Amino acid sequence: MKTTIYDIAKAAGVSIATVSKVINGTGRISTETRERVNEIMQELDYQPSVVASALTGKSTFTIGLLIPDLANPLYAEIARSVEDRGRELGFNLVMCSTDNNPRREGDYITFLKQKRVDGIIISTGVSNEIGLKNLAKQKIPVALVTRDIPSLGADSVKIDDFLGGYQAASHLIGLGHRHIAVITEDLNLNSSKERVRGYRYALEEAGIDGDKQFCVESVSSVEEGKRHALEMLRSEDSPTAIFASNDLLAIGAVQAAKELRLTIPWDLSVIGFDNTLLAGIVDPPLTTVAQPIAQMGRQVMDLIIQEVRGQKQTKQRIVLMPELIVRQSTTFPRKV
Amino acid sequence: MKTTIYDIAKAAGVSIATVSKVINGTGRISTETRERVNEIMQELDYQPSVVASALTGKSTFTIGLLIPDLANPLYAEIARSVEDRGRELGFNLVMCSTDNNPRREGDYITFLKQKRVDGIIISTGVSNEIGLKNLAKQKIPVALVTRDIPSLGADSVKIDDFLGGYQAASHLIGLGHRHIAVITEDLNLNSSKERVRGYRYALEEAGIDGDKQFCVESVSSVEEGKRHALEMLRSEDSPTAIFASNDLLAIGAVQAAKELRLTIPWDLSVIGFDNTLLAGIVDPPLTTVAQPIAQMGRQVMDLIIQEVRGQKQTKQRIVLMPELIVRQSTTFPRKV
DNA sequence: TTGAAAGCGCTAACAG
DNA sequence: CTGTTAGCGCTTTCAA
Numbered sequence: 065m066k067t068t069i070y071d072i073a074k075a076a077g078v079s080i081a082t083v084s085k086v087i088n089g090t091g092r093i094s095t096e097t098r099e100r101v102n103e104i105m106q107e108l109d110y111q112p113s114v115v116a117s118a119l120t121g122k123s124t125f126t127i128g129l130l131i132p133d134l135a136n137p138l139y140a141e142i143a144r145s146v147e148d149r150g151r152e153l154g155f156n157l158v159m160c161s162t163d164n165n166p167r168r169e170g171d172y173i174t175f176l177k178q179k180r181v182d183g184i185i186i187s188t189g190v191s192n193e194i195g196l197k198n199l200a201k202q203k204i205p206v207a208l209v210t211r212d213i214p215s216l217g218a219d220s221v222k223i224d225d226f227l228g229g230y231q232a233a234s235h236l237i238g239l240g241h242r243h244i245a246v247i248t249e250d251l252n253l254n255s256s257k258e259r260v261r262g263y264r265y266a267l268e269e270a271g272i273d274g275d276k277q278f279c280v281e282s283v284s285s286v287e288e289g290k291r292h293a294l295e296m297l298r299s300e301d302s303p304t305a306i307f308a309s310n311d312l313l314a315i316g317a318v319q320a321a322k323e324l325r326l327t328i329p330w331d332l333s334v335i336g337f338d339n340t341l342l343a344g345i346v347d348p349p350l351t352t353v354a355q356p357i358a359q360m361g362r363q364v365m366d367l368i369i370q371e372v373r374g375q376k377q378t379k380q381r382i383v384l385m386p387e388l389i390v391r392q393s394t395t396f397p398r399k400v
Numbered sequence: 401m402k403t404t405i406y407d408i409a410k411a412a413g414v415s416i417a418t419v420s421k422v423i424n425g426t427g428r429i430s431t432e433t434r435e436r437v438n439e440i441m442q443e444l445d446y447q448p449s450v451v452a453s454a455l456t457g458k459s460t461f462t463i464g465l466l467i468p469d470l471a472n473p474l475y476a477e478i479a480r481s482v483e484d485r486g487r488e489l490g491f492n493l494v495m496c497s498t499d500n501n502p503r504r505e506g507d508y509i510t511f512l513k514q515k516r517v518d519g520i521i522i523s524t525g526v527s528n529e530i531g532l533k534n535l536a537k538q539k540i541p542v543a544l545v546t547r548d549i550p551s552l553g554a555d556s557v558k559i560d561d562f563l564g565g566y567q568a569a570s571h572l573i574g575l576g577h578r579h580i581a582v583i584t585e586d587l588n589l590n591s592s593k594e595r596v597r598g599y600r601y602a603l604e605e606a607g608i609d610g611d612k613q614f615c616v617e618s619v620s621s622v623e624e625g626k627r628h629a630l631e632m633l634r635s636e637d638s639p640t641a642i643f644a645s646n647d648l649l650a651i652g653a654v655q656a657a658k659e660l661r662l663t664i665p666w667d668l669s670v671i672g673f674d675n676t677l678l679a680g681i682v683d684p685p686l687t688t689v690a691q692p693i694a695q696m697g698r699q700v701m702d703l704i705i706q707e708v709r710g711q712k713q714t715k716q717r718i719v720l721m722p723e724l725i726v727r728q729s730t731t732f733p734r735k736v
Numbered sequence: 737t738t739g740a741a742a743g744c745g746c747t748a749a750c751a752g
Numbered sequence: 753c754t755g756t757t758a759g760c761g762c763t764t765t766c767a768a
Contacts, residue, residue, distance in 0.1 A: 066538070068761055079739045084763060091764095092737060109534070111513045115460065116761035118451045119744045126494065126515070134483060135677070140476035147470065147495055151504075156494045156511055158462065159483055168487075175492055177447045179462070198445070202402075286681070315681055322683075341471070345622070345651055347658075347683030404745055415755045420747060427748095428753055452745035455760045 067108045076101045087112055118180060127368060128176040130160045130188040137340040142187060145361025153369050164189035183368040185209060189253055205371035209364040211255055219367040221360050221382040225255045228353040228386035229262025232335045235388055236305045237270045240396045245278035245296050245303035247289055247313045259309050278303060282313060289316020297324055304397035305333035311340045311352055318346055333394040348392035356384050403444045412440045423448050454516060464512040466496045466524040473676040478523060481697025489705050500525035519704040521545060525589055541707035545700040547591055555703040557696050557718040561591045564689040564722035565598025568671050571724055572641045573606045575732045581614035581632050581639035583625055583649045595645050614639060618649060625652020633660055640733035641669035647676045647688060654682055669730040684728035692720050
């Protein structure tokens with residue numbers, strides 16, 4: 065049998081109440097008994113059950129994290145930073161990869177509710193908002209990273225996607241590009257939409273007709289990015305630069321260019337988004353718009369824990385600035 | 401207040417025992433009452449508390465996963481497949497990135513014990529074996545992926561690392577290489593040791609003196625791999641090929657070669673290990689030894705769940721075969 | 737400073 | 753087929 069608080073109490077010759085108090089540092093206990101109890105707990109390798117303690121109304125000390133796909137480096141990196149901050153604060157993370165599948169999302173949310181997690185962090189794509197609103201109604205703390213759902217009124221941490229798109233396009237325009245295509249992830253995502261909007265804004269500012277540029281929506285994967293890029297590059301008026309709304313797609317574009325024997329950046333400039341591990345590894349290294357991933361993960365965890373602890377009166381929306389990282393996949397256009 | 405089994409019982413005009421039975425499908429309940437109870441649970445959006453149910457001795461339906469680093473694609477991919485199988489079976493995963501830090505490992509194990517997880521899957525590096533043996537003593541199911549600790553006698557799923565190393569070296573030797581350096585991860589890891597052993601075996605078989613080859617131990621990262629490769633390549637008798645014990649290190653080697661203006665594979669062949677997402681993305685695409693990651697994740701989860709359910713009498717060690725994936729980072733040596 | 741006892745939400749005999 | 757009841761391990765008044 066697992067050793068319980070009763071075993072400790074008996075061995076120490078005190079009541080379970082006393083043991084409970086020394087565990088939690090509550091009430092007033094004589095140094096003497098405290099020490100004795102502590103020793104005994106050590107000896108018996110006693111681990112208080114958070115299951116039992118949670119049943120009495122305390123925290124479960126676990127947070128759920130919903131992301132599209134753990135195998136996608138962006139989300140793995142986010143998860144890692146969230147996990148780290150959680151550990152520092154004494155909370156564990158249960159991982160939920162949804163593949164942006166609303167059904168799976170729902171299933172996970174149900175699981176998490178049944179487990180009575182203290183809060184849920186959401187970074188997943190096209191959330192079934194109904195489910196989320198329900199959470200809010202049930203007073204389960206929710207926080208968003210990487211995205212925001214304005215109508216939800218939840219804590220959130222994200223970058224200014226509009227600005228990111230703007231920076232990317234401006235960089236290209238500054239280099240002299242006038243014919244800039246975009247491959248974007250699902251436009252139902254606010255973040256994607258904003259990135260494209262920023263891009264368009266930069267175009268307009270430069271007097272370029274945005275409507276005449278290629279703009280395709282793509283599933284977020286290297287293969288699909290490649291497929292779309294190939295199509296673009298094979299067309300009559302192929303672009304001199306491609307702005308991809310994330311690194312995966314950008315890498316697809318790079319591969320497409322190679323397949324067509326185009327040299328990057330001379331024959332084609334490519335700019336990505338996110339600055340994941342991958343961006344530094346492709347050849348040539350990818351110019352991209354960086355999200356401060358580590359910081360974002362840390363901050364959402366902080367937000368949600370504050371919420372859990374009831375230390376917060378107001379929700380907050382934190383917006384961080386993206387940063388253009390210039391590497392070697394962009395340069396001035398060779399052709400006019 | 402959260403709705404409880406009592407609320408349902410009252411609303412349905414039955415006892416909580418009855419409700420419990422319909423929830424769990426135990427006992428004999430009339431179709432009529434079952435339906436009524438089910439309806440009410442729906443209406444009230446009732447979620448049975450696994451916290452409470454766990455306290456009565458049932459499962460917590462959560463498994464802990466210890467890995468070195470979630471941000472490392474290999475482990476992210478493993479985690480993903482473990483997670484997927486878990487979901488199918490009704491289990492959640494709590495993520496623990498240890499950075500191979502024994503202290504952190506210990507902390508996580510303590511957390512997991514307190515949460516009363518049903519089992520722990522371990523893929524982390526230099527585990528403090530004492531902690532693990534303790535788990536076994538406390539009858540907490542443990543399973544290993546990617547690695548094995550013979551003295552532990554636990555379930556495990558891994559590939560034949562020796563064979564993998566042998567395949568890698570044989571491939572290179574077959575191409576005509578005679579001067580093959582190796583950059584390996586921490587040799588305290590059994591898997592690394594085996595890979596190197598396999599490599600040496602192939603060398604001997606071909607009558608090559610293994611002792612005269614470079615062999616450096618490196619921290620597992622692109623940067624460190626690069627640093628070591630640079631050193632090798634700058635030396636007098638630089639190798640014509642490098643065998644790296646994982647893709648990260650291999651990529652470092654690729655970058656080193658580029659920095660020295662060596663063309664891969666013509667001036668230098670590089671072969672990696674693991675076949676992560678990265679292998680297909682570097683330029684040139686990496687020849688590497690693949691681990692069947694998805695399958696491994698699935699199988700450990702299966703093993704540990706069987707253990708949890710008490711459906712197993714004997715532990716088992718599952719050894720899968722690695723597979724050489726030839727891409728474009730290897731060819732015959734140009735220089736003699 | 738300590739302890740007795742009620743209760744958290746649910747399961748599992750055991751009775752009816 | 754259904755209900756009563758005694759726990760599961762811990763927290764928290766409330767007395768002592």
